[in-house]
Amino acid sequence: MAALYEGYTLCGLVPAQNLSHSGIQGIEQERDSDHVVVTDSTRSVTLYKVSDQKPLGSWTVKQGQSLVCSAVFNSQTKEYVAVSDNRVIRIWKEEDILLDKAFKATVSSDVWRVHCVHGGEPVVLFQRGAVRLLDSLLSAPQQPIEEILVQEEAIRWSTNIVAETQQFVIFTTEQKGDHFLYLQRLNPNTLQRYRLEREEPGLGPLSFSASYRDKHIHLLYLYPNGHVYQSVVSVRGLGTEEGTQALPLPRSLLLSLPVGEGLLEAASAMVLDEAHVAVVGVPHPSAGAGKDFLCIWNTNFQTLQAGKEMAGKIYGQLWCYSNKLFIPHGKTLSVIPFVCPKSSLASALGKLKQAKTEESKAPASVPSWNNILHGEKAQPSRTVETRKTRMSRKTQSTPSLTTDQVLELIKTAPVEDVEKEVEGLLSRSDIQDLQPSVGQLVSVLVSRSLTDPAFYTPSTLAQLVHTQCLCHSVCPDLVLLALEKKDYFLCQLCLQFFPDIPEAVTCACLKAFISMPDTDAEKASLDPDSVSFMETLISRERGQVGLQNGFSPTSYDEDRSDALSGGGDVIKTGAEDKKTTTAPSELICPMGLHKAVLLNEVLQTAYSDNFLLPHLKDLSSQHVVLFLQYLQFLYLKYSQDAFPQMHGLRSPSLTQIMDWVCLVLDAHFTVLVMTPEAKGLLLNLHSFVKSQVRLVSELGKIEGSLQELNKMKVNKDVGQYSIEIIELF
């Protein structure tokens, strides 16, 4: 899930007197992701090293002159380009101290902006819509500049994008309330003009953001009513002819942001990746009407992923360079790092819906349906870090790899190195910080394992699953991979910790577990809690015979003395051989300990009947009978013994067992009826149902009497004095 990290201040601001303007004209990336050039709204350009929060250089034009647009850095020539007094283009290098002594050229028309993508060539956009590459312009500065825009049409916003090899200048204009989008391709030059659909009358877009992906330019724009639209323009389909006719620009509503009271005034939306949008100046949906928030929304799921309150006035300005958001607010310019990992349904459910449970559980892990529906977490988080690990992390001084480096490493390095590095990474950082990358790590590990049969890192995967930051949709192949590799411990962990395992996968696990030989199962090392639960269950002697849970083993023996002889010895399983003369076969576990433990795990997963049934039908009748025998064994154990001492251990509930019995019977009833081996089993199960029915009817009786008792208990109001008749016997 996307996250905003703790921000820091890059520099102070000198906002306009009435706070209408932040005092910043623009922020452009410099030589690398850690350097930016900040142009203020009057005269100066400052170079900052972001991570150091420190200016490296500053240049100022003379008093009386002013900069019209933000300065850009031409990384090819290591030069800065700025425009002063509308027509004077200035170019200088970092070592130049005085701007006045640097190169100047005056052009013949007013400039709107200079754009320069990183590694690309600077482009000059004139106020009347013409576009020139800087080099060609400087070769003849006084060359005539054509007018593209009509009278009363003015540029509102512009940007520059490189799509594959093509450079585009994109700008929007406004003419008498109509908004147009211009797509200018350079070399060869083409220009396409689109008309934006009108929003409610009087509302013009507040901000634009353009991005290129999959051969399309995506334009995102925000209206004051909180609507965020997206328009997609194919780069390929751009007509070669100069279109003077404005084409209508199709749009889709991407998000409808809550605006609180009134319309948005200073707000801005920015594309972060295909699914995430950063929005500033829009209220937080669960924090009242204040608009000073920076939020990241997931557009696929329409959910709020992260939000942060910004102190002071928001100016509606927002820049984003390499996973850092630059946002002027109040009197500071803050830098806020963020991450937007690939989203899954489970993680995209987002903070909005989680809001109420968020406080209760410390690490924001994968939300489970349980949490959302019932508001409480069933399992305690197991990833409590100890002071010791924290200490050791702090004292670690050896150079360590970043997440990205580890990701790269996983793709090629041998198993041992990968294990070591991932482990190191996990122990170094807070699970919470690491959460986005855990998903990446697992997907990369899984895909490597799938392509490279020799590569498999069971312990690392188990460790990652243990963080509880994962869910099935983040790494859909993990469970099947574990099954394939016969890593049953990992399977167990996944079944335990993933809230969203599809029924098909659950069934695949069930099938694998039932059909595997007991010897295989015993080799696996499983979660000790669940093993000890099964051990106690199996080892327990047949206790005193009593009427518990409405089910009396005595009456059940009488009911089906024939069934015992009929059903007991037909099904050949490993456990059958261990049959002793003292206990009836139903009370002997029909399968090995570990196999049973794994099946218990399946019994405890969440599922939906409708989705599970078709997959259950795939089980062979042999397996169905075995599974039913096991369920019968569990049921008998549960009915026979009082179970209070089992609390705390992970174990399937009686209801879960009954539900599975019903499901399996539903899926295979006709087959079972035809199978002679299953006759005894079916009769037994029939008696369970009977006893449950009896239990329910007894409970009904008790309920009735308790209700009567309740009515009787209406306390007579005894006053200060009364004369009563009593009868003594």
Place this chain on the structure above:
Amino acid sequence: MGEFKVHRVRFFDYMPSAIRAMAFNRQSERLAVARADGAVEIFNFSDNYFQEKVIPGQDSRAVEALCWVDQRLFSGGLNGEITEYDLENLKPRYTVAAYGGPIWTISSNNQGTMLALGCEDGTVKMFEVLAEKVQFQRNFDRQKGRIISLSWHPSGTLIAAGMMDMIRVFDAETGHATHRLLVERGVGASKSREVVVWSVAFLSDHTIISGDSAGKVQIWDGVTGTLLRTHLVTKWDVLALSVSQDQSSLVAGTSEGTVIQFQLISSTVGQQDKEWVRTRTFKNHSHDVRALAHTETAVVSGGMDTQLVVRPLLDKVEKNTQESSLRKIVFPHRSLVCCAKKAGLLLFQFPEHLELWRLGESEGHGKPGDSLTVKTKPEKLIQLKRKGEDHICCSALSPCGGWMAYSTVSSVRLYRLQYNNNNIGITKVSRLPKDLCSVHQLCFSSDSSKLFASSSHSSVIVVALNQQECTYLHTLKPKSSSRQPVHLLFASEDGKWLATANTDCEIHIYNLDKLKLHCTVPVYSSYPTAIAIHPLTSNLVVVHADQQIFEYSLEKKEYTEWSRKLQKLGLHSLWLERDTPVTHITFNSRNPAHIILHDMFMFCIIDQSLPLPEAKTLLYNQMTLRSVPEPERIRHSHAFKICKNFQVWSSH
């Protein structure tokens, strides 16, 4: 068995008074309890915690501290006086002014020769205990603040005194202070308030333990005067401390209503050096615990919520016995209600006044379990405020409702009541015989012609009543030389017999025709809590504090057959486990085989014609009997018909 019409009377607004102080006499196992209204009560712990004596309070006497010296009981109060009580005549014997302002605490040395008093003016005053009085001996060095608490060192040479913000240790010989232990104030807002050392205890190993208003229990070394250990036990005040006799256990009472036990044990097994460790917390009170006593087996606590709680220490008693159960003593162990059967009147006794009520009347009949419609409501006829400073100690109403009497420790008052239509006339009988001045119990004869008043040395004064005057007739005296007061009087219906019971457990029967002692019932070791003579058979029924029931034939002067049978079989264990005494016995006029008696939580009709319950029978069997069909009832029924629907003060 039958139907009964029960008047459920809930307008007796009796409110017990808060417990202020407590002193436990280990030799006699008597606990003295002082209440906020000045009354002092003596409980006999060796006889089922029976409240054997009550010394009524006095308006001016606010008892702040109690102290036993051998079998003598002393108190000190905010009126600045020391009082010694006359436990035979149930009144103060004398009072001595200490001239130091209000007395906060009083403590005697182990030898029983000296009393130390802590006074408001900052002095510790020493009084010598003489045979008949106490005599001022001297003052210790005067201190700045009041002396709130005192504790003698068992050797009798040192005294620890708890004051404001400090504890002083005095040399008992010289009267000079030898140590000053500064007690830290509470934190926060209470930093500016002086801390009050509510209680101190001086142990034989020179350890001083203090409890203070900042919620601390502190352990000090009394030799060096240094603080050893602080236990913060409450946010509020630690009001009382009590140490067990072997000085291995200590209890502290707090204003949160908790009692906290500390024990002197070694922190690690096998080590020699022991320390005071907080071990248990008891929460049996809803309000401040003002007074504590640590007996051999139990912690006794009392406070603002007026109840006396005996909490057994389970490591000292055998489990699941009567001794191991918690006991709460809420109401007095004697009847404060008097009923005029024929007139349908009730007399309620309060310390300050008497109330006379007429019972209401119902109309029609109802099924068992019904409440009848009340035709006429109960009516308060008279509220009579007592005269003088002394509180009422006993009262009586004649069976006809025409006479009413009450007594304080200093005087007896008799009133003539006249009813015509709705008017009630009350006239004080002015001239009473002068023998009738200090009595412990009052009782009218059944024809209202005589008033019996128990007086000193277990004697009973008989006074004849007629229209306007009353005349002294006789003083009945027992043959024994008991000096104890008579606490129970019963005049038989036929006017022939008078039964008395005193706190020496003696029961005397007087023949009223001959005005002389008829016989003395063999003395049983437990207190009689209720006595009554059957109107037809003239059998005396006695119930004792240990819940035993005896029936004694006055004619044959021996226990009746039924009584012997009962003793032989033994009473049912559930009967014996009840923890409130039977305070009243009466008989069913419709069925002579019925004895009706009650304690605080139930009333019971004993049907002497039915078999007695055996150990295995269900004692409380009314529900069973109700549910089985008529013919089967006889199989299940036994002599004890117990009804627990009501809390009972009185029955007739």
